[in-house]
Amino acid sequence: MKISNARVSICSPGRNFVTLVVETDEGVIGLGDATLNGRELAVASYLTDHVLPCVIGRDPFQTEDLWQYLYRGAYWRRGPVTMAAIAAVDVALWDIKGKALGTPVYNLLGGKSREGVLVYTHANGKEVAQALDQASCYIDEGYLAVRLQCGVPGLASTYGVPKGDQPYEPAERGLPSENVWSSEKYLVHAPRLFEGARMRFGEDVHLLHDVHHRLTPIEAARLGKSLEPYHLFWLEDPVPAELQSGFKIIRQHTTTPIAVGEVFNSLWDARELIQNQWIDYLRMSVVHGGGLTHLKKAADYADVYHVRTGCHGATDLSPITMGAALHFGVSVHNFGIQEYMHHSAETEEVFPHGYRFEGGYMTPGDAPGLGVEYNEELAKRFPYQRAYLPVNRKLDGTLTDW
Numbered sequence: 100m101k102i103s104n105a106r107v108s109i110c111s112p113g114r115n116f117v118t119l120v121v122e123t124d125e126g127v128i129g130l131g132d133a134t135l136n137g138r139e140l141a142v143a144s145y146l147t148d149h150v151l152p153c154v155i156g157r158d159p160f161q162t163e164d165l166w167q168y169l170y171r172g173a174y175w176r177r178g179p180v181t182m183a184a185i186a187a188v189d190v191a192l193w194d195i196k197g198k199a200l201g202t203p204v205y206n207l208l209g210g211k212s213r214e215g216v217l218v219y220t221h222a223n224g225k226e227v228a229q230a231l232d233q234a235s236c237y238i239d240e241g242y243l244a245v246r247l248q249c250g251v252p253g254l255a256s257t258y259g260v261p262k263g264d265q266p267y268e269p270a271e272r273g274l275p276s277e278n279v280w281s282s283e284k285y286l287v288h289a290p291r292l293f294e295g296a297r298m299r300f301g302e303d304v305h306l307l308h309d310v311h312h313r314l315t316p317i318e319a320a321r322l323g324k325s326l327e328p329y330h331l332f333w334l335e336d337p338v339p340a341e342l343q344s345g346f347k348i349i350r351q352h353t354t355t356p357i358a359v360g361e362v363f364n365s366l367w368d369a370r371e372l373i374q375n376q377w378i379d380y381l382r383m384s385v386v387h388g389g390g391l392t393h394l395k396k397a398a399d400y401a402d403v404y405h406v407r408t409g410c411h412g413a414t415d416l417s418p419i420t421m422g423a424a425l426h427f428g429v430s431v432h433n434f435g436i437q438e439y440m441h442h443s444a445e446t447e448e449v450f451p452h453g454y455r456f457e458g459g460y461m462t463p464g465d466a467p468g469l470g471v472e473y474n475e476e477l478a479k480r481f482p483y484q485r486a487y488l489p490v491n492r493k494l495d496g497t498l499t500d501w
């Protein structure tokens with residue numbers, strides 16, 4: 100079998116997605132996600148102009164060699180654009196291999212280690228009560244794990260909390276909007292959200308929280324300590340992660356479990372964090388973490404140090420990545436949890452899929468390959484629209500780390 104053609108398709112059914120379609124001379128087609136939120140066209144060009152001409156004519160079964168060829172062969176290694184492009188090719192090849200062999204991708208990754216993967220979803224609100232009301236609805240739907248975010252009194256808007264009635268979506272169309280941030284106000288308020296949650300929901304439901312890299316290590320240590328009575332499943336992205344040893348300070352002060360890695364694109368971004376056991380969960384995703392080939396290696400390395408997986412799964416990761424993450428999640432031994440933010444109805448129509456949610460868990464389905472399709476004709480009705488993540492400034496106007 101040979102790769103006979105490959106093309107990039109960009110659409111915006113509610114939000115932007117970059118999809119790679121790989122065709123073979125035997126008629127088997129594979130799909131990959133190459134979406135990089137707010138920088139979509141850079142990955143599309145990287146693929147179309149630089150990568151795809153090199154993959155035509157190659158054997159799609161050679162996932163390892165082709166991954167190394169695109170990673171080592173380019174000379175310029177790593178970075179979100181490069182790694183999202185490599186991931187798209189890699190995932191499309193795993194999809195082809197599964198379809199050609201008539202088996203779901205999880206069987207190619209070691210087979211099932213579990214029947215379904217534990218997922219968490221997002222409950223948000225401007226006020227504590229609103230966030231808890233939303234969480235209550237999800238718990239009634241069967242969710243066993245919920246991420247809680249709420250507005251901070253004194254701050255007009257907070258990332259992760261929708262401004263209007265629409266569900267929270269990480270990107271906004273047009274130019275970047277700006278949010279205002281105060282670590283002082285946030286540190287006082289955040290524990291109230293979790294105190295309220297434990298009073299209302301009891302001790303069993305798993306609660307998670309995302310700091311979006313906004314704190315210094317010692318501030319994050321204080322937050323972790325103040326949240327200990329509410330025993331979070333994890334505290335995510337407490338500090339920016341370029342300086343990996345920052346996590347050592349957090350670890351010295353708190354037993355609240357720490358998750359990081361949605362912006363990582365290589366195991367090298369996490370090596371010290373894992374090796375020093377400064378984190379508990381690795382959030383690298385299939386799309387931004389170089390595909391299934393690289394993520395499997397990162398997970399196996401993490402396993403040695405008692406670190407479990409907790410893949411990023413916001414709406415900017417397309418249903419193709421969600422499907423791939425579920426095959427990965429049911430198979431990898433040290434799976435921890437999977438994020439699951441609901442895609443819009445238009446997105447679901449453009450990407451029909453076999454994965455399902457039931458009773459707090461998700462399953463990838465048993466269709467050969469990934470079990471996710473792409474309706475390219477329908478996608479054409481939703482052309483790309485420029486969109487960005489918001490920018491955050493402190494009260495005095497200084498940009499935050501993120």
Ligand code: KDG
Pocket residue numbers: 136269309311361411412413414415438488
């Ligand atoms: O593109 C970035 C978003 O997906 C991210 O900010 C959302 O932090 C996020 C999360 O944990 O889902």
Ligand code: MG
Pocket residue numbers: 309311335336361
């Ligand atoms: Mg996050």
